[in-house]
Amino acid sequence: MIHDFETKVFKKEKYNFGGMDEYIIRGGRDLFPLLPKVFDGIKVIGVIGWGSQGPAQAQNLRDSFENTGIQVKVGLRRQSSSWHAAERAGFTEANDTLCEMYDLIAQADLVLLLISDAAQAQIYPQILPKIKDGATLGLSHGFLKGYMKAYNDCWPKNINVIAVCPKGMGPSVRRLYEQGKEVNGAGINCSFAVDQDIDGRATDIALGWAVALGAPFTFKTTMEAEYRSDIFGERGVLLGAIHGIVEALYERYTVQGMSPETAFKRSTESLTGPINNIISHEGMSGLYNKFECEDRKVFEEAYLATYHPMFEILWEIYDEVVSLNELKGVVMAGIRHDRYPMGKIDNTPIWKVGEKVRAARKSLHEYREVDPFTAGCYVACMMAQVDLLLEKHHVMSEVVNESIIEAVDSLTPYMHSRGVAYMVDNCSVTARLGARKWAPRFDYLLSQIAFPAIDTKSVKDNGELDAFRNHRVHKAMETCAKLRPSVDICVL
Incomplete structure (x- = not known):
């Protein structure tokens, strides 16, 4: 059953959606104090890419993890036209929050791969081997899962693989997060999926990621169902x-x-x-x-x-x-x-x-x-x-x-x-x-x-x-x- 899940940190709630019972996590800034527990051992979150979702997620996560000891960094290619845009948003080499993409992938404990779908398909063979042992790969779209399926490829066995997929474009994710600073739970709904869990923490990491983005509620899906419904x-x-x-x-x-x-x-x-x-x-x-x-x-x-x-x-x-x-x-x-x-x-x-x-x-x-x-x-x-x-x-x-x-x-x-x-x-x-x-x-x-x-x-x-x-x-x-x-x- 894809609509139920187990969490060790958050309180799940059962709702009836048109005759179908499903469990969700209701978000809100009152849950932010739980984030250090969820992300225990995660010191660096690497947001890779500065397209639609990258700017919003990087900034939301930076705000949500403020004063927790968890660093949110952005990884881009040095010749990327987005480098200066990331700097204008406060991610810089001087404060060690803007890095070359592959360097950040190698050091991050949670790698959020938010580059374009076509780019993911082209360079994932270079990306996946660089993710360190025991880290977590996060996606905001099931596209890469579907593409790898088409070529009978699979994830490395030494990493968690999760998805948190906001049900809105990046500017909306950021805009509602900012608007909702005075209203608990204001933001964009998210689905989440766990495609590979090597240490029993993948579900809570995914839920914590969604909460930190400001999702009012988060529901469970699978990567395959997500890319089918989303695309x-x-x-x-x-x-x-x-x-x-x-x-x-x-x-x-x-x-x-x-x-x-x-x-x-x-x-x-x-x-x-x-x-x-x-x-x-x-x-x-x-x-x-x-x-x-x-x-x-x-x-x-x-x-x-x-x-x-x-x-x-x-x-x-x-x-x-x-x-x-x-x-x-x-x-x-x-x-x-x-x-x-x-x-x-x-x-x-x-x-x-x-x-x-x-x-x-x-x-x-x-x-x-x-x-x-x-x-x-x-x-x-x-x-x-x-x-x-x-x-x-x-x-x-x-x-x-x-x-x-x-x-x-x-x-x-x-x-x-x-x-x-x-x-x-x-x-x-x-x-x-x-x-x-x-x-x-x-x-x-x-x-x-x-x-x-x-x-x-x-x-x-x-x-x-x-x-x-x-x-x-x-x-x-x-x-x-x-x-x-x-x-x-x-x-x-």
Whole structure:
């Protein structure tokens, strides 16, 4: 059972997530005094890399371990363009907290390997032998596990191997940690996995790592389940699907005669703003219950037309992840990028209109119109992802975090503040590749299947609406709401 675990230090709590009992650790700064006990014998934590997660985790850990005698150091290649960025964050050679990458790997008791997925795949044969005997390797993504599996490779037998995977991008991990300094438990939820435990301490080290990052609650998974759900989720509703959905909606609304600004507001602004905010606080059922009369009919028609096309493409994406095709594709793309760097998507008309709309705002939350058609399409995709992951036997805590919470509490607020294109162009390389590859497919399925079904009045309800209204995910989200800190992320 992957949802139970044993801990010698922390108090685990049992919660029912939509009919499934799972154990979690509730985080909070009141647990920080336990960290020296958890990390007894660990003198140096080496954070390797300065990409999406590296800056956030290095700074959070440095703050959490202050005055404990445990040093948090950053390891980079000397020629890295990130060297000066790490120095600006206070990690320097002068204070012995900024080191050459391989030197730090050799000295650290806990090595947090946070370089890009493609880089991990390329240089792990050089990294793993340098980790000292009895140390712990920590990952924040199961990607390397999946890649090594594809080539029948395995971990060295003399180290612990764990994962702590924040359910949000690095800037959110840091932002909510800083915002939550006065609110116990404010931060980004994490999953954790133990893939190899040589001394019986791996679970508590992983839990301590999550607590030190500021996770409000931490749930157990496996590395294989994590990379499947995470890589799949990035290509799905967390990023790729939102990209495709809003582009399809924008095109539909402009064809119907709306001005570009109105079309953008009804598609993108409504989704990333009020729709997202309601789901964050009240769940999908709370959003649905706000619609009455004609608006409810519009939502339901959009939902019914969209659900099965979304399930179809999400199923295809999941199969591509499980087959390891997506993981191999990331590595191959990394090689191509040496010659052809990835371009940006922000020069197309929809995103230029978005720049004008955001520039004209008087406040971040001034647009409050909850468009029922946009909401129906978005919720249908979200529900299709939930149902597919449950069908593939992922535990409910992982399902709601990868399909709902990470979207509404981490990624989408950045989209609302700075634009969907900004989010796609500034996330991790793995997520960025997935969004660019799959977003057009979401767009096409909506434009070619869902919307024509609505226009020809051929949408039918074969029990999908009752399944949505009575779905156990709503109870799971009620449980998550009880664990949710009162702090909403503030994106400047």
